[in-house]
Amino acid sequence: MIELDGLTKRYGEKPAVDGLTCTVRPGIVTGFLGPNGAGKSTTMRMILGLDHPTAGEVRIDGRRYDQLTDPLxxxxxxxxxxxxxxxxxxxxHLLCLAQSNGIPRARVGEVLETVGLMAVARQKAKGFSYGMSQRLGIAAALLGDPRILMFDEPVNGxxxxxxxxxxxxxxxxxxQGRTxxxxxxxxxxxxxxxxHLVVIGQGRLLADTSMAEFVRRHARSYVRIRSPQRERLLDALHEAGITVTEAADGALEAEGGKAEQVGELAAGHGIVLHELSPRQASLEEAFMRLTAGSVEYHAQSEAAPPDRGSDRRGRTA
Known part of the structure; x- marks a missing residue:
């Protein structure tokens, strides 16, 4: 278990992490999300003692990282x-890590086999692709058979x-019960x-909840409907208390009702449907909505190219 209690890190006047309190529990995969510059990497470095907090503390199974013997x-x-x-x-590379933490030599071959690098075990790491380096890094993380595992962007490459x-x-x-x-x-x-998700923005905790609850709270789900009897369908939906909005292409989007309910309602009124499709909210949509006010770096759309048909005074050539 990882416990963060009021964790804060400042660089000058700028807070990289600001009073972060949460618990990462065993037995589940906890996702750590946030826009660029939100403080995710800084938080992970403080958990491992690579950066020291300005305030607050991190406990790993009740102890600080520097209190652990054989930390791997x-x-x-x-x-x-x-x-x-x-x-x-x-x-x-793995053997050096193993010997420094009292891990048996046999474990090196086991983790190389696990990550699929046994065939290149004797090759120098500087010749590895980024994806191969990722696998070697994962092997190092697994080396001590730890109860807690942390991965920062593990699928890159x-x-x-x-x-x-x-x-x-x-x-x-x-x-297996690991964190x-x-x-x-x-x-x-x-x-x-x-x-489970822990979401931060500008160093502050924005959400600490299950995946399902996060999406339910911060994204929109609806039923998309198309019908040649549009006005009759609208009347029926309104009578049933179902909120309806119009999509850009003229289709209807019904909220507050399931596809089965809408279909039965249409059938009961003798209304023909050309489309009846449930649209589920996505994690991406939920994340974008929640963190919209916490994004530090905003890309600007490319400026329109100059009009080559006009001279500098604006006259058409």
Whole structure:
């Protein structure tokens, strides 16, 4: 279990993390979300003792990271896939970590096999692709068979097979009762992986809730309907107390009712339907709505190109 209590980190006057309090529990995958600059990486670094908080504290199973003996057996982390000695082979990189934490040599081969790098175990890490480096970083995180695992953008650089593999790995680790804390900007991937979400913006906690509850609260679900008997359908929906809005293409979007209810209502009034499709809210939509006011870096649309048919005085050539 990871406990954050009033965790704060300031750089000068700027708060990178601002009074963050939450608990990352075992047995589930907890997703850590936030816009760029929200303080996710800083938070993870403070959990591992790489940055010191300005205020507040972090406890790992009740203790600070610097109080842990053989820390790789408590916490395994992947924060930077390229944070390794490029001149060492994959095997020797892991062996050094194992020897420094009292981990048996045999464990090195086990984790290399797990991440699919046994065939390149004797190759120098500096020649690895980013995806291979990610796998080596995950192997290092697994090396001590820890109860707590932290991954920062673990699918970066992985091919579809690798993404599917890491998704299932994180789920299986959580199913074993471990604490799994993962940060990612890929909403579609997080939607398939995380059970619980911690969302921050500008260093502050915005949400700490289950995936299902987060989407329900912050995104919109509706039933899309098209009918040649549009006015009759509108009257029937209004009578049933179902809120309806009009889409840009003329279709109707019904809120407050399920597709089955709308279909039965139309059938009862003898109304023909050309489309009846439930549209589920997405994690991406929910995330964008919640964090809209917390985005620090806004890209601007590209300026329109100058009119080549006009001279500098604005006259048409």
């Amino acid at each position: 057996t408590y916490v395994g982390a992947l924060l930077d896939a390229k944070a390794m000695h490029g001149g060492r082979s994959a095997y020797n 992985l091919d579809p097979e690798g993404i599917h593999w890491i998704r299932n790995l994180m789920k299986s680790l959580a199913a 799994v804390f993962v940060s990612s900007h890929l909403m579609s991937e997080m939607a398939q992986t995380a059970d």
